[in-house]
Amino acid sequence: MLKIENLHVYFGGIHALKGINFDVPEGKIITLIGANGAGKSTTLRTICSLVKARNGKIKLKDEEITNIAPELIVKRGVALIPEGRKIFPNLTVRENLEIGAFIRSDREGITKDREWVCELFPRLKERLWQKGGTLSGGEQQMLAVARGLMSRPKLLMLDEPSLGLAPLLVKEIFEIIQRIHEEGITVLLVEQNAFAALKIADYAYVLETGRVVLQGTGQELLGNDQVKKAYLGE
Amino acid sequence: MSLNLILQNLANGLSLGSLYALISIGYTMVYGILRLINFAHGEIFMLAPYFLYYGVLIFHLPWWASFLVAILLTAVTGIVSERVAYRPLREAPRISVLISAIGVSYFLQNLAIVVFSGIPKSFHRPNFFKTIFQFGEIRIQSTLIASVIVSTIFLIILIYIIYKTKTGLAMRSISVDIETSRLMGVNVNRTISFTFAIGSALAAVGGILWGLRFPQIYPLMGMMPGLKAFIAAVVGGIGNVPGAMLGGFLLGMVEILYVAFLPALSGYRDAFVFSILILILLFRPEGILGKKVQEKV
Ligand SMILES: Nc1ncnc2c1ncn2[C@@H]1O[C@H](COP(=O)(O)OP(=O)(O)O)[C@@H](O)[C@H]1O
Ligand SMILES: [Mg+2]
Numbered sequence: 001m002l003k004i005e006n007l008h009v010y011f012g013g014i015h016a017l018k019g020i021n022f023d024v025p026e027g028k029i030i031t032l033i034g035a036n037g038a039g040k041s042t043t044l045r046t047i048c049s050l051v052k053a054r055n056g057k058i059k060l061k062d063e064e065i066t067n068i069a070p071e072l073i074v075k076r077g078v079a080l081i082p083e084g085r086k087i088f089p090n091l092t093v094r095e096n097l098e099i100g101a102f103i104r105s106d107r108e109g110i111t112k113d114r115e116w117v118c119e120l121f122p123r124l125k126e127r128l129w130q131k132g133g134t135l136s137g138g139e140q141q142m143l144a145v146a147r148g149l150m151s152r153p154k155l156l157m158l159d160e161p162s163l164g165l166a167p168l169l170v171k172e173i174f175e176i177i178q179r180i181h182e183e184g185i186t187v188l189l190v191e192q193n194a195f196a197a198l199k200i201a202d203y204a205y206v207l208e209t210g211r212v213v214l215q216g217t218g219q220e221l222l223g224n225d226q227v228k229k230a231y232l233g234e
Numbered sequence: 235m236s237l238n239l240i241l242q243n244l245a246n247g248l249s250l251g252s253l254y255a256l257i258s259i260g261y262t263m264v265y266g267i268l269r270l271i272n273f274a275h276g277e278i279f280m281l282a283p284y285f286l287y288y289g290v291l292i293f294h295l296p297w298w299a300s301f302l303v304a305i306l307l308t309a310v311t312g313i314v315s316e317r318v319a320y321r322p323l324r325e326a327p328r329i330s331v332l333i334s335a336i337g338v339s340y341f342l343q344n345l346a347i348v349v350f351s352g353i354p355k356s357f358h359r360p361n362f363f364k365t366i367f368q369f370g371e372i373r374i375q376s377t378l379i380a381s382v383i384v385s386t387i388f389l390i391i392l393i394y395i396i397y398k399t400k401t402g403l404a405m406r407s408i409s410v411d412i413e414t415s416r417l418m419g420v421n422v423n424r425t426i427s428f429t430f431a432i433g434s435a436l437a438a439v440g441g442i443l444w445g446l447r448f449p450q451i452y453p454l455m456g457m458m459p460g461l462k463a464f465i466a467a468v469v470g471g472i473g474n475v476p477g478a479m480l481g482g483f484l485l486g487m488v489e490i491l492y493v494a495f496l497p498a499l500s501g502y503r504d505a506f507v508f509s510i511l512i513l514i515l516l517f518r519p520e521g522i523l524g525k526k527v528q529e530k531v
Contacts, residue, residue: 048417050413050416050417069416070417071419071420071422074417074419075419079417080417082414082417086411086414088407088411088414089410090406090409090410091403091406095406099403099415099418099420100418102403102404147418151418151419
């Protein structure tokens with residue numbers, strides 16, 4: 001579904017991505033893991049065109065989407081749930097969901113999907129009329145995921161959805177990701193919580209200072225000594 | 235002071251305030267989205283009565299048609315000013331955009347002097363707007379009533395657009411986070427153009443009503459109403475649309491009542507209004523309805 005070829009990104013003089021290659025096949029959960037500053041967020045942001053690629057190609061279903069306008073990416077069925085949630089604090093929960101569906105005009109479909117995400121996240125349902133800014137951290141993360149789903153993406157990219165959440169909520173978020181995946185949505189998951197991510201991933205890539213240094217199935221990497229030492233704290 | 239006189243002044247204050255309210259929307263909406271004080275907004279306001287004047291005089295349009303054409307042309311001027319002078323500076327430091335806005339302001343003033351000449355023109359008023367209504371002892375010019383009615387209608391339409399339409403949703407979302415709004419598929423440039431169009435159209439309505447009330451138009455006529463509407467926006471809480479409306483009505487009322495109660499000091503009415511700005515900035519910089527601003531990073 002998504003193919004990244006030799007992707008290079010610079011911030012001024014900083015060479016943040018140094019020729020990254022990876023694949024996200026349709027219907028799979030793929031994860032990118034790596035330490036802070038490895039370039040995970042930059043990778044997702046470049047796919048969404050929020051950051052411009054200097055070199056390399058991003059292909060979605062064999063069509064090149066490198067550096068097109070960010071607002072066109074979501075129209076092609078790719079949604080990013082950004083690091084730090086980035087929900088709109090001044091909009092109500094309902095309006096946050098509505099803006100998630102901004103590219104759509106099928107009123108009925110939107111209403112149906114709102115019911116669907118409310119079913120996935122019952123806590124949002126009770127808070128539809130509350131301002132996004134008044135939600136707790138966990139609820140904001142759920143809202144961010146729900147908002148992303150409202151565009152009906154084919155590929156959902158999540159940037160550290162478990163960051164800063166209590167262990168119970170982390171578990172819940174990972175369960176939700178699996179449920180979303182079972183609905184037929186392809187998932188590209190970025191995590192520092194390598195253990196949880198590898199457990200649900202079909203295939204994983206390890207990023208280190210702008211390069212892919214290791215790859216394999218989730219199971220393989222969970223058993224890999226290097227990964228164990230660097231990311232699983234064993 | 236008799237009750238009638240008080241009512242008379244309240245009516246005057248309300249109608250002046252409705253004009254400030256119309257103009258201050260443009261300041262507050264543009265600030266809300268771009269964190270820019272659009273110094274050229276007073277000039278946008280000034281252009282509208284000129285467009286109307288020439289629409290009637292040269293093109294012999296019926297006045298209601300030139301009213302619409304003038305609003306449309308003013309909105310287009312607002313859109314173009316953003317395209318030409320602000321958009322290329324979107325990533326530049328804020329001070330550059332501010333300077334650019336001052337440039338647009340002087341440019342439009344001087345362009346108006348060259349094209350329309352600096353000599354004040356007397357503004358054609360349809361007869362209806364010369365009528366004076368008598369309510370008991372109170373005499374009210376029809377323009378005053380028209381200002382209040384017309385601006386209330388436009389302000390209601392505006393509230394509807396901002397809080398009930400998709401474009402309004404996009405405006406509110408880009409006012410807090412442009413990048414995430416783009417992730418949602420919001421076309422930021424188009425939304426900003428729309429914001430300038432609305433702000434300028436409302437200023438145009440205000441400018442035309444202003445011309446009907448004070449039927450002399452000249453290229454510098456936008457400066458003082460522009461400044462005061464800006465103060466109204468700050469008083470209400472800049473970036474906050476209901477705040478700008480409230481600030482506009484309050485300021486108009488305060489200004490008229492000041493003149494009414496202290497006629498001997500009426501020459502200081504502008505100084506009085508500016509001291510309100512200073513006091514607000516000192517003691518409640520976020521304005522009446524504004525929230526404490528968090529610097530965007
Ligand atoms: N906007 C930016 N400007 C300058 N440098 C940046 C910017 N965003 C990221 N970087 C740099 O790029 C590298 C990768 O960052 P990031 O993709 O955020 O890492 P991760 O998400 O893996 O923690 C880091 O060295 C970071 O400092
Ligand atoms: Mg990151």
